[in-house]
Amino acid sequence: MSLADALSQPDKTAEALRAAQLYYVQDLTMEAIAQELHTSRSSVSRLLGYARESGLVDIQVRSPHDMPSRLEAAFRDRFGVTAHIVPVPDHTSDIDRLERVALSAARFLGSVFDSNMTLGLAWGSTVSAVARHLTPKRTHNSQIVQLNGAANTRTSGILYASEILHRYADAYGAYAQQFAVPAFFDDPSTKLALWRERSIRRVLEIQRRMDVALFGLGSQLSGVPSHVYVGGYLDDADFEALASAGAVGDVATVFFRADGSWRDIPFNNRASGPDLDVLRNVSRRICVVAGAAKVPPLLGALAGGLISDLVVDEGTARAAIEQHDAQS
Amino acid sequence: MSLADALSQPDKTAEALRAAQLYYVQDLTMEAIAQELHTSRSSVSRLLGYARESGLVDIQVRSPHDMPSRLEAAFRDRFGVTAHIVPVPDHTSDIDRLERVALSAARFLGSVFDSNMTLGLAWGSTVSAVARHLTPKRTHNSQIVQLNGAANTRTSGILYASEILHRYADAYGAYAQQFAVPAFFDDPSTKLALWRERSIRRVLEIQRRMDVALFGLGSQLSGVPSHVYVGGYLDDADFEALASAGAVGDVATVFFRADGSWRDIPFNNRASGPDLDVLRNVSRRICVVAGAAKVPPLLGALAGGLISDLVVDEGTARAAIEQHDAQS
DNA sequence: GACCCCGATGAACAAACGTGCAAGGAGACC
DNA sequence: GGTCTCCTTGCACGTTTGTTCATCGGGGTC
Numbered sequence: 001m002s003l004a005d006a007l008s009q010p011d012k013t014a015e016a017l018r019a020a021q022l023y024y025v026q027d028l029t030m031e032a033i034a035q036e037l038h039t040s041r042s043s044v045s046r047l048l049g050y051a052r053e054s055g056l057v058d059i060q061v062r063s064p065h066d067m068p069s070r071l072e073a074a075f076r077d078r079f080g081v082t083a084h085i086v087p088v089p090d091h092t093s094d095i096d097r098l099e100r101v102a103l104s105a106a107r108f109l110g111s112v113f114d115s116n117m118t119l120g121l122a123w124g125s126t127v128s129a130v131a132r133h134l135t136p137k138r139t140h141n142s143q144i145v146q147l148n149g150a151a152n153t154r155t156s157g158i159l160y161a162s163e164i165l166h167r168y169a170d171a172y173g174a175y176a177q178q179f180a181v182p183a184f185f186d187d188p189s190t191k192l193a194l195w196r197e198r199s200i201r202r203v204l205e206i207q208r209r210m211d212v213a214l215f216g217l218g219s220q221l222s223g224v225p226s227h228v229y230v231g232g233y234l235d236d237a238d239f240e241a242l243a244s245a246g247a248v249g250d251v252a253t254v255f256f257r258a259d260g261s262w263r264d265i266p267f268n269n270r271a272s273g274p275d276l277d278v279l280r281n282v283s284r285r286i287c288v289v290a291g292a293a294k295v296p297p298l299l300g301a302l303a304g305g306l307i308s309d310l311v312v313d314e315g316t317a318r319a320a321i322e323q324h325d326a327q328s
Numbered sequence: 329m330s331l332a333d334a335l336s337q338p339d340k341t342a343e344a345l346r347a348a349q350l351y352y353v354q355d356l357t358m359e360a361i362a363q364e365l366h367t368s369r370s371s372v373s374r375l376l377g378y379a380r381e382s383g384l385v386d387i388q389v390r391s392p393h394d395m396p397s398r399l400e401a402a403f404r405d406r407f408g409v410t411a412h413i414v415p416v417p418d419h420t421s422d423i424d425r426l427e428r429v430a431l432s433a434a435r436f437l438g439s440v441f442d443s444n445m446t447l448g449l450a451w452g453s454t455v456s457a458v459a460r461h462l463t464p465k466r467t468h469n470s471q472i473v474q475l476n477g478a479a480n481t482r483t484s485g486i487l488y489a490s491e492i493l494h495r496y497a498d499a500y501g502a503y504a505q506q507f508a509v510p511a512f513f514d515d516p517s518t519k520l521a522l523w524r525e526r527s528i529r530r531v532l533e534i535q536r537r538m539d540v541a542l543f544g545l546g547s548q549l550s551g552v553p554s555h556v557y558v559g560g561y562l563d564d565a566d567f568e569a570l571a572s573a574g575a576v577g578d579v580a581t582v583f584f585r586a587d588g589s590w591r592d593i594p595f596n597n598r599a600s601g602p603d604l605d606v607l608r609n610v611s612r613r614i615c616v617v618a619g620a621a622k623v624p625p626l627l628g629a630l631a632g633g634l635i636s637d638l639v640v641d642e643g644t645a646r647a648a649i650e651q652h653d654a655q656s
Numbered sequence: 657g658a659c660c661c662c663g664a665t666g667a668a669c670a671a672a673c674g675t676g677c678a679a680g681g682a683g684a685c686c
Numbered sequence: 687g688g689t690c691t692c693c694t695t696g697c698a699c700g701t702t703t704g705t706t707c708a709t710c711g712g713g714g715t716c
Contacts, residue, residue: 014397018415020389025435026414026428029702036417040666045704051389059387061348061379069342086354087346089364100354107353357672368696373674 016051019044024057055136060111071314074321079302081310084108088313094291097313101290102129105311109214112284112309113172115139118210120147121168122252122273123161123183126216126288131164134171144168145206146179147213148252149272179203181272183253184238188269207274212284217297218250242267249297251279251287251306258296260304276306284308295320344379347372352385383463388439399642402649407630409638412436416641422619425641429618430457433639437542440612440637441500443467446538448475449496450580450601451489451511454544454616459492462499472496473534474507475541476580477600507531509600511581512566516597535602540612545625546578570595577625579607579615579634586624588632604634612636623648 015037022028022036023044030044037044051057063069075083086104088097109130113119121127121144150161162178169176181200185191194200245265247255252273256262262276279285287307289298298320301307312320343365350356350364351372358372365372379385391397403411414432416425437458441447449455449472478489490506497504509528513519522528573593575583580601584590590604607613613636617626626648629635640648 017389017391021415021432024387024389025432027431031702036415041703042666042705043664046664049704056391057387057389059352059385061345061352061385063345063384087349087364103355104349104353359672369672370674370696371694374694377674 012047012050013054013056016047016054017056019047020051020057023048053135055110060107071317071321075310075317078321078324079307081302081307083317084309084311085317086311086313088315090315092313094293097315098126098129098290101288101311101313102126103133105130105214105286105288106133106135108309108311109212109286110135110137112286113137113139113142113212116141117212118142118206119144119168119172119174120207120210120213120215120274120282121145121165122147122213122215123150123164124216124218124252126290127214128164130214130288131167134167136171137173139172139174142172142174143177143206144172144174145177145203145210147207147215147273148254149179149181149183177203177206179272183272185270185272191270191272204274208278208281210282212286213279213282214286214288215251216288217294217301218253218255219248219294219297238267248300249294251276251301256297256300256304256306258300258303260300260302260306262304276304280305282308286311288312289316292316292319295323299324340375340378341382341384344375344382345384347375348379348385351376381463383438383465388435399645399649403638403645406649406652407635409630409635411645412637412639413645414639414641416643418643420641422621425643426454426457426618429616429639429641430454431461433458433542433614433616434461434463436637436639437540437614438463438465440614441465441467441470441540444469445540446470446534447472447496447500447502448535448538448541448543448602448610449473449493450475450541450543451478451492452544452546452580454618455542456492458542458616459495462495464499465501467500467502470500470502471505471534472500472502473505473531473538475535475543475601476582477507477509477511505531505534507600511600513598513600519598519600532602536606536609538610540614541607541610542614542616543579544616545622545629546581546583547576547622547625566595576628577622579604579629584625584628584632584634586628586631588628588630588634590632604632608633610636614639616640617644620644620647623651627652 019033019037022033023030028036030041030048034041034044037047048057052059069085071085072083075081084104086101088100092100117139119142123146144165146161146165165176165178168174181194185194195204242255242265245255245267246257247265247267248258249256250271250273253271254262254268254273254276255265255271256276257265262268285306285308287298287301287310289310289312291313292315295316298310298312298316302310302320302324347361347365350361351358356364358369358376362369362372365375376385380387391400397413399413400411403409412432414429416428420428445467447470451474472493474489474493493504493506496502509522513522523532570583570593573583573595574585575593575595576586577584578599578601581599582590582596582601582604583593583599584604585593590596613634615626615629615635615638617638617640619641620643623644626638626640626644630638630648630652
């Protein structure tokens with residue numbers, strides 16, 4: 001359900017609105033609503049589905065402020081971060097886990113992003129997963145900017161960068177700002193040259209002014225090297241270089257260590273993503289994390305102050321807190 | 329479900345919160361949630377009911393701002409008032425109509441009222457009906473103040489003033505400020521004398537500082553004199569005096585004319601409610617109206633600028649706009 | 657006009673849900 | 687310890703809801 005679709009059918013929207021009022025506010029049954037609208041119950045069911053899909057009805061669960069979960073309090077105390085813990089049974093597969101976290105993240109993003117804002121998107125499987133669950137929301141004068149160049153598209157289930165960007169822009173009625181550069185450069189000087197181009201500098205300038213950043217964490221370095229980046233961008237030598245530099249993960253192609261440091265990792269001058277100082281200047285830095293494999297990069301990102309709001313599944317959150325407490 | 333109850337059972341609240349997350353955010357079925365929580369599906373159903381009742385989950389239907397209903401636009405254009413039209417089939421009885429409008433009003437009030445605010449309540453059957461549908465919401469340092477003295481309690485289905493006040497205070501965790509005076513004075517000088525008392529002046533001072541006012545409209549003067557006020561407070565002579573003064577209705581015992589004027593209605597110096605200038609200084613003045621009989625007082629209140637937000641059923645709204653347009 | 661395509665519709669079915677009810681359990685009082 | 691009361695639980699049932707499917711009707715195309 002795109003915003004354009006929603007606008008193309010004002011009567012349908014009006015009826016859906018009416019049905020939603022009657023159903024969600026006045027607690028009528030669909031049967032009763034069908035009578036009022038002179039249609040069949042099935043149509044009412046569909047109408048309500050449409051109302052939910054298109055964001056006409058907004059359902060949010062809010063914990064009373066005086067009783068945040070123990071885990072959320074732990075993140076606040078240790079890292080000064082607002083955590084949004086997604087309850088997930090422990091035996092859930094990593095794919096389901098990501099899906100459920102992404103769903104919560106999408107709702108949260110919807111409540112944060114608004115008119116006159118700029119949203120920066122890191123390109124990766126996590127941000128792609130969130131894209132699948134966005135709820136439309138009308139905004140004005142807002143834009144979406146891509147934070148790092150696109151990796152290849154052969155990797156399973158990950159959408160094209162432009163496709164992702166378009167989904168966000170469509171859901172929020174925002175202007176999409178592409179960033180047409182490779183994910184990683186082979187030669188740092190190429191990057192420097194490109195960064196002097198006016199078309200690129202314009203994008204960099206927009207990035208610098210973003211109000212909200214949304215990103216996942218790369219964890220290619222922990223344990224077995226994942227194949228995600230093996231598509232012509234990183235080779236074995238690169239991985240070795242990163243490993244020997246002590247990198248534990250990346251945000252938008254920029255790598256950092258367990259202690260949150262990143263400035264002196266040479267590899268980063270080949271990355272297309274924004275300097276992490278730029279990121280740290282953003283007021284809302286929403287990090288979406290699912291799966292225990294991401295605990296090391298998560299702790300690094302937290303140490304580096306890269307995160308202001310964290311959406312994470314319960315198990316990973318618990319593991320992160322335990323590991324942090326064990327190390328300090 | 330009172331706020332006190334909600335606090336007395338933190339584990340229940342926590343479980344309800346979890347269930348609500350899984351149900352409303354992650355779209356799991358109750359069966360699945362039951363498994364995660366190691367309980368039966370029925371319990372989950374009840375848990376979710378509790379979560380809704382106690383305001384843990386907040387469902388709101390919001391019209392896209394670019395497409396308000398035609399009626400809402402009409403109210404904005406003609407009176408500068410934000411209208412909240414409650415869809416109700418035309419053949420609905422006045423009692424059902426009031427009930428459905430009150431439900432919407434309660435939800436709206438919940439979205440407006442917050443910490444550090446003072447809410448003024450006119451005492452009447454409409455405000456009483458709203459009380460029945462309040463959703464709990466936690467606030468701090470807020471208070472509820474009664475705007476006018478209590479009429480008698482013999483009239484059907486209307487709660488005691490203190491009972492109403494208590495419901496609001498309980499739902500919002502606010503301090504309740506009673507106003508122990510009669511609805512109408514026989515002798516204006518009694519009122520003047522009482523108004524000099526420090527205990528009364530304290531309440532009047534609070535009234536003067538309120539941020540939100542919630543009131544219905546009295547329509548005792550249109551057509552057949554209703555028996556609502558016939559409880560020892562108003563007699564035939566009073567009604568005649570009001571009729572000859574041109575009064576069309578009242579807000580919190582203070583009467584006004586069709587053109588919105590009220591200052592020179594002698595009867596008002598016997599009323600216990602606040603001067604309408606005090607009311608007009610309140611930033612949110614929420615008026616709840618149901619039933620076509622209230623069209624004349626509604627138009628008067630609109631003319632007098634007494635209303636900032638209007639919650640009204642569709643039929644009455646349409647009638648009011650039609651009548652206004654016909655007269656001008 | 658004939659044809660096709662696509663989206664909308666209501667009937668029918670299966671899944672999901674709310675609630676009355678009886679059983680069980682914890683505490684209060686005797 | 688008995689027992690009385692009140693609250694909670696899970697089951698069973700009837701109701702409500704989501705979804706599939708066949709059908710219909712309104713454009714667009716030849």
